[in-house]
Amino acid sequence: MLSRQRLEFGSVSATPTRYPAPVPLFESQTTRAARTQSGIPAHLREDNFSRGWDDRLARYRRGIEDLSVEIADPLKLSANERHALAVRVRDTNMAVYRCRQPENVDRAAIQALTSQLGLGKPDSNLCSANDGLSELEVNHSATHQRYIPYSNRPMGWHTDGYYHTPERAIRAMALHCVRPAMSDGTLQLMDHEIVFGLLHRCDSRYTAALSQSDAMTIPANEAAGPGVRGSVSGPVFSYNGDALQMRYSARKRNIIWKSDPVVGEAIAALAEILDSCAELVVTHRLLPGEGLVCNNVPHRRDGFTDSSQPGCARLIYRGRYTQALTTMVLR
Numbered sequence: 001m002l003s004r005q006r007l008e009f010g011s012v013s014a015t016p017t018r019y020p021a022p023v024p025l026f027e028s029q030t031t032r033a034a035r036t037q038s039g040i041p042a043h044l045r046e047d048n049f050s051r052g053w054d055d056r057l058a059r060y061r062r063g064i065e066d067l068s069v070e071i072a073d074p075l076k077l078s079a080n081e082r083h084a085l086a087v088r089v090r091d092t093n094m095a096v097y098r099c100r101q102p103e104n105v106d107r108a109a110i111q112a113l114t115s116q117l118g119l120g121k122p123d124s125n126l127c128s129a130n131d132g133l134s135e136l137e138v139n140h141s142a143t144h145q146r147y148i149p150y151s152n153r154p155m156g157w158h159t160d161g162y163y164h165t166p167e168r169a170i171r172a173m174a175l176h177c178v179r180p181a182m183s184d185g186t187l188q189l190m191d192h193e194i195v196f197g198l199l200h201r202c203d204s205r206y207t208a209a210l211s212q213s214d215a216m217t218i219p220a221n222e223a224a225g226p227g228v229r230g231s232v233s234g235p236v237f238s239y240n241g242d243a244l245q246m247r248y249s250a251r252k253r254n255i256i257w258k259s260d261p262v263v264g265e266a267i268a269a270l271a272e273i274l275d276s277c278a279e280l281v282v283t284h285r286l287l288p289g290e291g292l293v294c295n296n297v298p299h300r301r302d303g304f305t306d307s308s309q310p311g312c313a314r315l316i317y318r319g320r321y322t323q324a325l326t327t328m329v330l331r
Contacts, residue, residue, distance in 0.1 A: 067096045105176070154301060192244065212260075
């Protein structure tokens with residue numbers, strides 16, 4: 001796995017057991033400090049890259065075959081539940097939980113669950129409630145209409161908060177399903193570390209180009225009013241400490257890519273990876289009481305059809321966090 005901090009998992013025994021840390025995908029302890037000025041680790045030369053990549057990819061393939069963890073009580077995760085979630089995050093940067101009693105799961109329970117996974121209060125946005133959670137449902141208010149998550153339209157590949165400044169980067173996300181749509185609304189996700197590895201194997205110039213500090217610019221959000229958010233430039237791939245993070249949107253409007261031939265090639269290659277590597281994409285339609293926690297991996301959503309019955313339309317709670325699941329310590 002791409003240079004990850006140690007995870008400590010809970011144990012069912014009286015004495016806490018420290019489980020093995022994830023195996024680094026690209027760098028060893030001796031090369032961790034060696035970075036290029038662009039932010040890409042120096043060990044990403046081809047002779048070092050292949051050593052861990054095959055193992056990382058194999059662990060990811062195995063991991064996405066079984067992402068779900070059954071949760072008895074989201075207010076108090078058991079040691080086994082925490083361990084199961086952490087292992088999946090370690091290998092795939094995501095996990096799906098399934099609450100046994102979905103009717104008993106409210107906003108407070110969701111907040112309690114994410115807190116136990118090392119996440120603090122959700123990052124607030126224009127459409128979130130006071131507790132930081134956003135209600136993703138079809139909403140025709142003037143504010144919500146500007147944003148696709150509050151419609152039934154399909155959403156292309158993106159990471160959440162790609163328009164934020166680096167100081168406010170969204171590093172983790174949680175989705176909890178209260179009610180699914182009458183039909184469709186399926187999610188697709190892919191580990192950003194796997195995306196990075198595939199792109200680097202395609203051409204190492206591509207990952208370097210997309211790690212430039214001005215690779216991607218999001219214009220100011222003038223529609224929301226003056227001073228809401230100015231223009232933001234930043235890389236697609238960057239490191240926060242030892243953890244790789246990704247900032248990306250496949251949208252064609254309101255996004256400015258650096259005028260550079262290699263950046264252009266890299267964008268096209270990245271889009272092809274996301275659209276053509278179906279066997280590496282997780283496809284899941286959340287059901288009532290199910291939720292997703294992830295390290296803000298790239299994801300997309302199909303359009304959907306809602307029920308016309310009152311109180312039966314699709315409702316998903318979303319939390320976005322500036323902490324990452326990779327830094328959690330589970331006790």
